[in-house]
C-alpha cells in the first residue's frame with residue numbers, strides 16, 4: 001500500500017511511500033533502479049485538491065496509477081532531483097500530478113518529473129533537445 005501524508009494543499013509521498021511505489025511497480029526500468037539508489041532529499045508533493053480533474057476513488061481521493069514505470073520514475077525524480085529555478089510550462093500551468101517542477105540532472109534530457117508522468121517527457125519545455133525534436 002502506498003500511503004500519502006495528507007495536507008491542506010499538498011499530500012506528501014515520503015521515502016517509505018516511495019519505496020512502496022518502487023516495490024509495487026511490477027516492471028522495473030533501469031532508470032527507476034538508478035533513481036531509487038540516489039539519496040532521498042524531500043517528499044514528492046502532489047496536489048491534495050488538483051486543479052485538473054483526476055480519477056478518484058470512492059473515498060474521494062485521487063487515484064494514482066503507479067504501475068507504469070514512468071510514473072514511478074516521476075515520483076522518484078521529485079524526491080531526489082533538483083527543483084527547477086523556473087518551472088516548465090506544464091508545471092507553471094499546474095497541470096501536473098506533482099506540485100513542484102523537479103529535474104534529475106543527466107536523466108531524461110533535463111525533462112522534469114511531472115512531464116515524465118505517463119512518458120510525456122518529450123514535451124517538457126525544459127528538455128534540452130526540444131528544438132531538434134520538433
Ligand SMILES: [Zn+2]
Nearest residue numbers: 088091101112
Ligand atoms: Zn515541470
Ligand SMILES: [Zn+2]
Nearest residue numbers: 088112115124
Ligand atoms: Zn516539464
